[in-house]
Amino acid sequence: MSRLREPYLNTRVSAMSERLIAPDEVSALCGLSLPELAQRFGLERLLEEPHDRRAKSRGVKQALINTLLDELRVLIRPMNAVEAGLVLAWGRKYALFNLKTLLRGKLYELDQAEIRANLYELPEHVRLPQQDLFQAEGVLELLRKLEQGPYSLIAKQGREVFEQKRDPFALEAALDQRYYTEMARRLQQVPESGQAELKQLLGAVLDRVGLLWLLRFRFSYGLSPSETFYQLVPSVGLLHRERLLSLVNLESLEAILAALPEPLKTALAGSQSLIEVQQRLGGQVTQESRRLLTKGHSGVARALAYLILREHGVLILFSLVQGQLLGLPRELVEIAVEAHPPDCPLPFQSAA
Amino acid sequence: MADHAEHTDPNRAPPILMSRTRPQLTAALKQQLLAAWALAHVLWAKAQPQLKAVAAQIGPLLRRASIALGGAWQQLRSAEAWREIRLRSLPMKHVRVLVITDDLPQASLTLAETESFHPDTRPPEEQLxxxxxxxxxxxxxxxxxxxxxxxxxxxPVDEEPDLGEVRVIEHDELRRINEELTERWAEASRFEEGLRRIDEQDRFVREQQASLENFSNLKIDLGALRNKTRFLDFYVGVVPRENVSRLQGAVTLADHLLFTYLERDQSTHVVIVGPRGEKESQLASVLSSASFQPLPIPAGLADTSPEHKYDELTAERNRLQAEREALNAEVEAWGQAHRDLLRSTRRSLMLAAPFVTLDPSIRSAGHLAVVCGWVPARAVEDLEARLGVSLALPFELESRDPRPAERPLVPTVPSANRLLAPFAMLVKQYGIPQYGEVDPTPLFAVTFLLMFGSMFGDIGQGAVIAGVAWALRAKLGRFYRFGVMAGLSSMVFGVLYGSIFGYEEILPALWMSPIHHPILMLKIALGYGVLFIAIACGLAIYNRIAVKDLKAAVFGHHGLINLVFYLALIWGAVGIATRSSFGTAPLLLVIGALMALAGYAWSHLQAPTGEKILVVFIETLETVIGYISNTLSFLRVAAFSLNHAALSLAVLTLAAMMGPAGHVITVILGNVFVLVLEGGIVMIQVMRLQYYEGFSRYFSGDGHEFSPLKLRRGPV
Incomplete structure (x- = not known):
């Protein structure tokens, strides 16, 4: 990034970070009523419309995603092509959600209106050729259509796996795997000088994904170590290829947690279930993002950290609205938004 | 004066008139005329046969040229050529058609047939x-x-079959068509799948051939690897390149080893080897996930020659090729058998398309449906009459003028004039005029040709541009007229400058040569710039008045106050140039206008006083600097006309230093260089002046084009 664009992006990120929800604010937000939440976050128009609960919830989520992806578009503007490609690759997860919805629709022959109702309207820079995909008669035809465009690698991998296995689980796993591999590949293209902080951030993201998948594939789905390793994405952080090779061979949750490198080992020590591990790992990614946002120097890394935190905030807000729409008790909503951080010992909490 | 000159300066008179009386003069003149006539007669007699031969050759050419010119002139003179040249948008009406729901498909077809209905997709005001x-x-x-x-x-399916009778495609018929197409697509997709399978097999045989070359170089009996041994497990095959690294790790976990022995395109050839045992079963699933394709190791590789195996594989490829050809023939026969059906299906879908296109604009309540749209005012009557003829059930058509708030939604009908069409395309690159705005196309066309011709004035080069555009008219489409007109403009200015392929001595300049009068050229360019900017400001004022934005017309950017400031500034500048004084009146006008602008900016700023002072000061300064620099920007018109003459001069100077052949080659290459390089630069400069100095002042370009419902529309 040029010398002029770096300060510009950093200033932009700093200005935008005012919009983030602070960790200590979450608990107070849980106490707000729906009109108060709507007023606070400018959602009045959406919530006042005469729609049913599902349509309102959908509208709010759609609006929040649009806000996030619009901010992404603003942030990538001053970046060079490689950096913008990396951040854009992160944002393509929403297109991946739509792709999975379309694939499920084709697999289970769902009604078109139902599929359509579950698709997100995405901005042009991450959008799938949805109308074209809609007209596909089956999964293979849909993936072949998608092979002509920016999603070609994801689609090709998905098609090859589906042709071999005809298994929806294997298909979705292949799509997710290719999504994160693509991010790791794009990180390698960033010049060395700008890589360090991005590596820390994406390392935290990929460590989280890698460990969760490892535990899920090994102990929830009972896959062999070989098959589990094949589905994983080596991280650029702690859980690199060699470490994953040694971890997948272990036979219990406790053994894996004990064999983790520091600081993951301390952070996850004593976790009894996959849910608990998931909660603590989620906290780790947001803390790493907050650390980079406040102390980092790389504009791209800070922009990506901001987007990760913004997405986290957007999900909290959506959970709060959803909780209010469903009339859930406050305690349940607090658990959903992790208003009280899980029992996470140092150094993660202090790092924030 | 002539007599006076004759007496005061006898040397100016022709020698024949000197020292002779009037009768002598008449006799001498007669003699000379007779001699000249005789000489002309002799010459004519001698040259007649050759001239007749030449005339016989060029006669038809001239006739054809005169017919073409006559035709072109007739075209220009005809009302058709000048029709549709307009500065204002075609008046539009908002039309609301209320029909019985059963009549909707027929109403859609009729609206599409008129090609004058632009659907309005806004939700209706009526809640029902x-x-x-x-x-x-x-x-x-x-x-x-x-x-x-x-x-x-x-x-192949006929893209645009003849529609034949225009009729409504009912819901049931459309459903039947869809079912028919579902069956046909199931058959066609089997062909597609078959061709894909053959391609895949062919690729795999090619991989085997490549692999064979590798095997044949090894000095071991690979045939032994065909069967699993008691202790060892072997896999030889192809994996997509991006999967190799993960597969390597995965097979390691199953106590196997992976070796890569060949990489081709996106595939990697690998050998996987490991002990037989319980972990062997783990591999099957991983290999499947990694899209591993096993390569059969040829039997008896050690016994037979690799060439023989290679020939076997080549034969396999030939078999696949034959299979492909047979399948293609089958596809063709299938296509022939269903050609009529597919054509008829296409026709039906084309007839169904208007209703589908109109669908987002249709709203209904019970048996009543409403469709709204924009229609050129002159077409409303015809539209109503056509609906009256075609609809079986009663309907109601209401039309009204667009409301002020609707102005941004009203589509603008583009100019249909053929001469302006290429210029309209260039204007469209900037934007579509908003409804009510002045259409800049005619002004753009005139000023473009004026500037291009004056910057690139040369009869020869202009003729080349026009000729090339004419010759390439099939490829350039309607854009060829742009090239022809630019070339003709260049030729007209070439006549004025007396320049033909850079030579300025062959033809006398009808006006003057730019390079010999640079200061005059610069003055004219400046004057043109002032006129251009003043007209642009005038149009900006008009456009704002047209949309009833009076405040912006007076105080806005390039509004009335700006124009007063600019003209006063020019008045003062002319005063300095002619009388060495800016003048009191223009000075007062300049100060008054600037103060009005500053006051307006001040009243509209919401900021602390310090910031307001800074912003207003900078904005006012920017107005002053902007107008001066924009006017000076037009000096490039003169600069390029001088540049053109100077470049030509340089080419001719170089040519003069060569021999006869070198002279000709240098002149030709030099002219090509000038045409391509300078022609391109002049084009860019003219576009820049048009877009930046012109359009940015008066043309918002944020309108949208009239796109009526039509029967032969592309895919929806």
Whole structure:
């Protein structure tokens, strides 16, 4: 990034970070009523419309995603092509959600209106050729259509796996795997000088994904170590290829947690279930993002950290609205938004 | 004066008039005329046969040229050529058609036939009209259309068959068409799948051939690897390149080893080897996930020659090729058998398309449906009459003028004039005029030709531009007229400058040569710039008045106050140039206008006083600097006309230093250089002046084009 664009992006990120929800604010937000939440976050128009609960919830989520992806578009503007490609690759997860919805629709022959109702309207820079995909008669035809465009690698991998296995689980796993591999590949293209902080951030993201998948594939789905390793994405952080090779061979949750490198080992020590591990790992990614946002120097890394935190905030807000729409008790909503951080010992909490 | 000159300066008189009386003069003149006539007669007698031969050759050419010119002139003179040249948008009406729901498909067809109805997709004001009667029809149409397009990729389907009788495609008929297409697509996709399978097999045989070359170089009996041994497990095969690294790790976990022995395109050839045992079973799933394709190791590799195996594989490829040809023939026969059906299906879908296109604009309540749109005012009557003829059931058509708030939604009908069409394309690159705005196309065309010609004035080079554009008219489409007109403009200025392929001595300049009068050229360019900017400001004022934005017309950017400031500034500048004084009146006008602008900016700023002072000061300064620099920007018109003459001069100077052949080659190459390089630069400069100095002042370009419902529309 040029010398002029770096300060510009950093200033932009700093200005935008005012919009983030602070960790200590979450608990107070849980106490707000729906009109108060709507007023606070400018959602009045959406919530006042005469729609049913599902349509309102959908509208709010759609609006929040649009806000996030619009901010992404603003942030990538001053970046060079490689950096913008990396951040854009992160944002393509929403297109991946739509792709999975379309694939499920084709697999289970769902009604078109139902599929359509579950698709997100995405901005042009991450959008799938949805109308074209809609007209596909089956999964293979849909993936072949998608092979002509920016999603070609994801689609090709998905098609090859589906042709071999005809298994929806294997298909979705292949799509997710290719999504994160693509991010790791794009990180390698960033010049060395700008890589360090991005590596820390994406390392935290990929460590989280890698460990969760490892535990899920090994102990929830009972896959062999070989098959589990094949589905994983080596991280650029702690859980690199060699470490994953040694971890997948272990036979219990406790053994894996004990064999983790520091600081993951301390952070996850004593976790009894996959849910608990998931909660603590989620906290780790947001803390790493907050650390980079406040102390980092790389504009791209800070922009990506901001987007990760913004997405986290957007999900909290959506959970709060959803909780209010469903009339859930406050305690349940607090658990959903992790208003009280899980029992996470140092150094993660202090790092924030 | 002539007599006076004759007496005061006898040397100016012709020698024949000197020292002779009037009768002598008449006699001498007669003699000379007779001699000249005799000489001309002799010459004519001698040259007559050759001239007749030449005339016989060029006669038809001249005749054809005169016919073409006559035709072109007739075209120009005809009302058709000048019709549709207008500065203002064509007046539009908002039309609301209320029909019985059953009549909707027929109403859509009629609206499409008139080609004058631009759908308005806004939700209706009436709350009751909330139904979407065409939604199901649209879903079926889209499925059918997508299937037909997919079939058209397998076999040719007539793109635009003759529509024949225009009739309504009912819901049931559309459903039947969709079902028919579902069956046809199932057949066509089997062909597609078959061709894909053959391609895949062919690729795999090629991989085997490549692999064979590797095996044949090894000095071991690979045939032994064909069967699993008691202790060892072997896999030889191809994996997509991006999967190799992960597969290597995965096989390691199953106590196997992976070796890569060949990489081709996106595939990697690997050998996986490991002990037989319980972990062997783990591999099967991983290999499947990694899209591993086992390569059969040829039997008896050690016994037979690799060439023989290679020939076997070549034979396999030939077999696949034969299979492909047979399948292609089958596809063709299938296409022939279904040609009429597919053509008829296409026709039906084209007839169904208007209703589908109109669907987002239709709202209904019970048996009533409403469709709204924009129609040119002059076409409303005809539209109503056509609906009256075609609809079986009663309907109601209401029309009204667009409301002020609707102005941004009203589409603008583009100029249909053929001469202006290429210029309209260039204007469109900037934007579409908003409804009510002045259409800049005619002004753009005139000023473009004026500037291009004056910057690139040369009879020869202009003729080349016009000739090339004419010769390439088939490829350039309607854009060729742009080249022809630019070339003709260049030729006209070439006549004025007396320049032909850079030579300025062959033809006398009808006006003057730019390079010999640089200061005059610069003055003219400046004057032109002032006129251009003043007209642009005038149009900006008009456009704002047209949209009833009076405040912006007076105080806005390039509004009335700006124009007063600019003209006063020019008045003062002319005063300095002629009388060495700016003048009191222009000075007062300049100060007054600037103060008015500053006051307006001040009243509209919401900021602390310090910031307001800074912003208003900078904005006012920017107005002053902007107008001066924009005017000076037009000096490039003169600069390029001088540049053109100077470049030509340089080419001719170089040519003069060569021998006869070198002279000709240098002149030709030099002219090509000037045409391509300078022609391109002049084009860019003119576009820059048009877009930046012109359009940015008065043309918002944020309108949208009139796109009426038509029968022969592309895919929806």
């Amino acid at each position: 009209l909330s139904g979407l009667p065409g939604r199901d029809y649209r879903e079926i149409y889209q499925q059918a259309h997508a299937r037909l397009e997919k079939i058209a990729k397998v076999v």
